[in-house]
Amino acid sequence: MTIQKITVLGSTGSIGGSTLDVVAMHPERYQVYALAANSQVDKLFEQCQRFQPAFAALVDAAAAAQLRNRLAAAGSHTEVLHGVAALEAVATAADVDMVMAAIVGAAGLRPTIAAALAGKRILLANKESLVVAGELFMQAVRRGGAELLPVDSEHNALFQSLPAGFAGDLAAAGIEELILTASGGPFRQHTLEQLQQVTADDACRHPNWVMGRKISVDSASLMNKGLEVIEAHWLFATPAERIKVVVHPQSVIHSMVRYHDGSVIAQLGTPDMRTPIAYAMAWPQRITAPVAPLDFTTLSALTFEQPDLQRFPCLRLAFDCLRTGGDASAVLNAANEVAVAAFLAGRIAFLQIPQLIERALEQGDLTLSTDLDSLLEKDAMVRDTVQGWIAG
Structure with a gap:
């Protein structure tokens, strides 16, 4: 049996950790090529010590420098990279067979699209790849000839319940x-x-x-x-x-x-995410x-x-965005990420989350972006606008 090499984007999160549990259970089948995260040095250091990947990538430069020093002191041969370009590099490397896309938020968009264009098997746990850039992402999957397998328990369940080879013809x-x-x-x-x-x-x-x-x-x-x-x-x-x-x-x-x-x-x-991960x-x-x-x-x-839908209007807003089309779901996602961060920081109340999202949808530009850079510019603009509303 040929060992398959995997890059885990978002290895320090819950999905990343569950993925590594499956890898550890099947060392005869899988080997970790690279681990990537945003800034969690301690957890990534532990993972590197256990799985000995060729590369570790962190978005944050200071965190990467700290990890590099700690691994060097421990005698590790793992090479540490930093920045979004590093995430793209470890997602598209020729040695990589599959990529777990589990970075939460729009930060995971570029490396996941890069993996699609490189024709990798993508284990998709990053919702934003489809929510923010569904049209662009599916184009990349088709162009690169990638295999797209859903990891979310719900979509994985649908995948298992649909006829083999289902191609969208209901x-x-x-x-x-x-x-x-x-x-x-x-x-x-x-x-x-x-x-x-x-x-x-x-x-x-x-x-x-x-x-x-x-x-x-x-x-x-x-x-x-x-x-x-x-x-x-x-x-x-x-x-x-x-x-x-x-x-x-x-x-x-x-x-x-x-x-x-x-x-x-x-x-x-x-209810354990390791089931859909192992299936994918x-x-x-x-x-x-x-x-x-x-x-x-x-x-x-x-x-x-x-x-x-009265108590939980966020679900209604998502359905509305799907019917509206264009970049509506990208605006919804950007506004939601900012609003949720503010709620977690104690700056707004829970019920203000859907209020801010609805305001962003009413005032935002919902026309479809034709390339990733334009889409990410719009994403940044929505975030700035919503943060301004929260700041008052």
Whole structure:
């Protein structure tokens, strides 16, 4: 068996760590070529010591210098690089077979598109590649001949539930709709009055998943599900009206496909990201993952609810953006990232997040950008504008 080499973009995050768990379980199949992160020196140092990658890349120059010194003192042969160009380099290197794209936010956009153009197998956990630049990213995938495999548990579940070789023709495949499940997050049963008082720590106490703080807030607001709706549109060439969201608090069914004949095919499993990661890494084969098996005899009842768009307007805004088209979803994402950061810093209230996003969509330029530089300029402009509103 030929060992496959993997670059992990965002190795210090929860998805990156889970990816490395799968790698560690299958040393006969996988080898880490490069690890990349933003600025978390301590964790990246530990990962480098354990996996001995050829390269480590950090966006932040000062953090890279610190890591370089620590690795040198430890006698490591890992070469340390820095900057966005370094992330692109380790994502496109000839020795790399697959790239885990797990850097949160628009920062992961350039290296992920570079990996697509280089024809890599992309394990996509960076929503922004499709939310911000869906048209440009899918063009890059086609041009480079890349393999695109979704890692988000919901999209991975859809991928597993769709017919083999599905290419976006819903009618030919007999598909009625794609159904994304949502846990509902920590505020599922909160009233609007209660939502006015919630804190960042409250938002980060997800009932089912262990995630970073930004994505935890997105889950609490249902923006995460909204981003997934946009992502599903691009991944599976499916219009907004054929994508549904249902709240499923137990997070056992990860998503479903409803067919014309009344059949519903769903993917079930323990809520652990190492399952979809292992599936994407080994596809079309299946390998073992360090995940507890699903025990049906201990499951509570599986329940389902309609999402409440009045209490959680972020989901409605995402659907609106998908229908509007152009750069609407890029504006939504930029405004959301700024608003979530402000909420985590205690500068705005939870319910101000959708208010700021809606204002950005009403006042922003939603026309489609034709190249990545123009798109990123617009992204920066939206961020500056929203930060100005927050500063008052």
